[in-house]
Amino acid sequence: MDLIANHISHRFGALDVLDDVSFTVGAGEVVAIVGPSGCGKSTLLSILGGLLRPSAGVAELRGAPPPGSLNPLTFVFQDFALLPWATVEENVEFPLLHSGLGTAERLGVVDDALKRTGLSDFRATYPKQLSGGMRQRVGIARALAVRPAILLMDEPLSALDSQTRELLMEDFVRLLADGAMSAVYVTHNLEEAVRLADRIVVLSRRPGRVREVVTIPMTRGERGDVNARGQLLALQNQLWSLIRTEAIDAEREVQHA
Numbered sequence: 167m168d169l170i171a172n173h174i175s176h177r178f179g180a181l182d183v184l185d186d187v188s189f190t191v192g193a194g195e196v197v198a199i200v201g202p203s204g205c206g207k208s209t210l211l212s213i214l215g216g217l218l219r220p221s222a223g224v225a226e227l228r229g230a231p232p233p234g235s236l237n238p239l240t241f242v243f244q245d246f247a248l249l250p251w252a253t254v255e256e257n258v259e260f261p262l263l264h265s266g267l268g269t270a271e272r273l274g275v276v277d278d279a280l281k282r283t284g285l286s287d288f289r290a291t292y293p294k295q296l297s298g299g300m301r302q303r304v305g306i307a308r309a310l311a312v313r314p315a316i317l318l319m320d321e322p323l324s325a326l327d328s329q330t331r332e333l334l335m336e337d338f339v340r341l342l343a344d345g346a347m348s349a350v351y352v353t354h355n356l357e358e359a360v361r362l363a364d365r366i367v368v369l370s371r372r373p374g375r376v377r378e379v380v381t382i383p384m385t386r387g388e389r390g391d392v393n394a395r396g397q398l399l400a401l402q403n404q405l406w407s408l409i410r411t412e413a414i415d416a417e418r419e420v421q422h423a
């Protein structure tokens with residue numbers, strides 16, 4: 167299933183946020199969106215996920231969802247967005263409650279999502295008893311439970327310390343390895359972008375326009391190798407040189423706002 171951003175523009179009142187943004191996320195592909203603060207990355211993700219109607223253009227899905235998919239698109243948020251009064255298992259089951267699945271099938275799906283995220287031993291635990299990294303794993307398990315074609319991720323690792331971030335990046339690489347799911351990955355972190363994405367859409371300062379699309383010429387597996395570090399760093403520098411000047415301007419603008 168492909169996700170297509172087709173000439174998307176958006177304004178909030180008098181504020182022009184996105185200007186004629188187009189790209190395609192093919193089946194099994196991971197596309198990162200980077201750009202200066204406030205350039206419209208989260209707004210674009212909301213439009214792609216159908217939470218927000220763009221002022222112009224359209225976000226389209228093409229092709230059939232994977233078998234058994236309950237929802238072709240699902241979000242993973244920076245703040246995890248878990249239900250604090252519910253256990254890990256109940257949090258993961260939550261999006262399935264009105265899915266029409268029978269209890270046995272529902273619990274099977276939950277088991278599978280918990281297994282894939284290494285949470286099987288924590289099913290009866292409450293979010294407040296878990297570390298940030300484990301909470302985000304619950305957020306990911308809940309997203310997987312609807313068997314999505316495409317994960318929409320908004321800074322999913324930014325609330326975590328660097329070691330936990332590294333471990334979760336490895337989790338993402340594993341989860342995405344079979345090419346069954348695609349992802350759109352919004353991040354400020356260029357290291358995450360070059361480690362995880364197949365292509366990186368670089369947006370300009372607000373109103374965000376597609377400035378460049380950078381393709382990463384290595385498989386995700388190859389990027390885990392120590393010998394790939396130099397090449398990844400060079401790609402990160404290439405991205406930073408594309409957004410540096412505008413990031414400084416955007417920062418000044420935020421400080422004076």
Ligand SMILES: Nc1ncnc2c1ncn2[C@@H]1O[C@H](COP(=O)(O)OP(=O)(O)OP(=O)(O)O)[C@@H](O)[C@H]1O
Pocket residue numbers: 178181183202203204205206207208209210354372
């Ligand atoms: N609901 C809204 N109403 C009005 N303005 C909004 C709304 N949501 C976002 N904005 C404004 O739109 C602009 C783009 O916001 P958005 O959060 O999409 O940018 P971003 O690139 O994700 O930002 P950051 O990098 O800081 O996370 C900002 O100036 C923001 O203040």
